[in-house]
Amino acid sequence: MKKEYGFILITYIVMQLSSFIGVPLMSMIGARFGLEEGFSVSAWLVLSFIAALIITLFLLRKEMNGSVRNNGxxxxxxxxxxxxxxxxxxxxxxxxxxxxxxxxxxxxxxxxxxxxxxxxxxxxxxxxxxxxxxxxxxxxxxxxxxxxxxxxxxxxxxxxxxxxxxxxxxxxxxxxxxxxxxxxxxxxxxxxxxxxxxxxxxxxxxxxxxxxxxxxxxxxxxxxxxxxxxxxxxxx
Structure with a gap:
């Protein structure tokens, strides 16, 4: 497995587990500014998924820039x-x-x-x-x-x-x-x-x-x- 693929797997796993820390953190921020209870889960889902996508695309940048003509x-x-x-x-x-x-x-x-x-x-x-x-x-x-x-x-x-x-x-x-x-x-x-x-x-x-x-x-x-x-x- 390519090392980039290994980093992608790590990124995905960290993203899935990050809610244990991220959601309570967002709850504290939401409570401070008087936001609704559902804000914490929604906000962290959006932030963590977007961050994971950006990291994944960055790790795949070489493959995306390469040609697909020779891979069948x-x-x-x-x-x-x-x-x-x-x-x-x-x-x-x-x-x-x-x-x-x-x-x-x-x-x-x-x-x-x-x-x-x-x-x-x-x-x-x-x-x-x-x-x-x-x-x-x-x-x-x-x-x-x-x-x-x-x-x-x-x-x-x-x-x-x-x-x-x-x-x-x-x-x-x-x-x-x-x-x-x-x-x-x-x-x-x-x-x-x-x-x-x-x-x-x-x-x-x-x-x-x-x-x-x-x-x-x-x-x-x-x-x-x-x-x-x-x-x-x-x-x-």
């Missing part, structure tokens, strides 16, 4: 098609895995997702973290660094399995191991297929954004479904 990457047009198609692949993988979990008796719904939605409702700026910065960091860490390093030594299935399991456990919901692993495999496949990390990043960002938008408009969707059912019943 697909042309931009085909990569763009895979990026768009990857959204549907990820949503389909999530749907299939969710259905299997339901048949196994696992409750539908993610506590992690609900916590993020609650944070967004109190501090809308969090949507930047959940829909953009978070997915970018996850794809760099779990696909480019962890999966990419493993793929150099093992076949796709084994590298995908190990990195996807790490990806799943990192979300702190072991009951949804299958769900997160399915998405991890999908993003790993997109990365291998195109050899462009921007492709799974685009798919991941888009999928997260779709999920957040649907969750935030759940009441409106239910009202529309009820209205549609009423109109359908009226004309039958």
């Amino acid at each position: 990457a697909l042309p931009l047009s085909k990569s763009a098609a895979w990026a768009v198609g990857g959204i549907f692949l990820a949503l389909m993988a999530q749907s299939i895995a969710g259905s299997i979990e339901y048949l196994m008796g696992i409750e539908i719904g993610s506590e992690n997702t609900q916590q993020i939605i609650n944070l967004i409702k109190t501090a809308p700026i969090i949507i930047i973290i959940s829909s953009i910065i978070g997915p970018i960091l996850e794809e760099v860490v779990f696909r480019k660094v962890i999966f990419g390093s493993l793929y150099k030594r093992f076949n796709f299935f084994l590298a995908g399995l190990i990195s996807s399991l790490i990806f799943a456990f990192a979300h702190g919901e072991p009951e949804h191991l299958l769900l997160y692993s399915a998405m991890g495999f999908t993003f790993a496949y997109l990365y291998v297929k195109t050899k462009r990390i921007l492709v799974p990043i685009f798919a991941h960002v888009s999928m997260n954004t779709i999920v957040v938008v649907l969750q935030l408009n759940q009441d409106k969707i239910q009202q529309f479904q009820q209205l549609q059912s009423f109109i359908g019943g009226y004309f039958n």
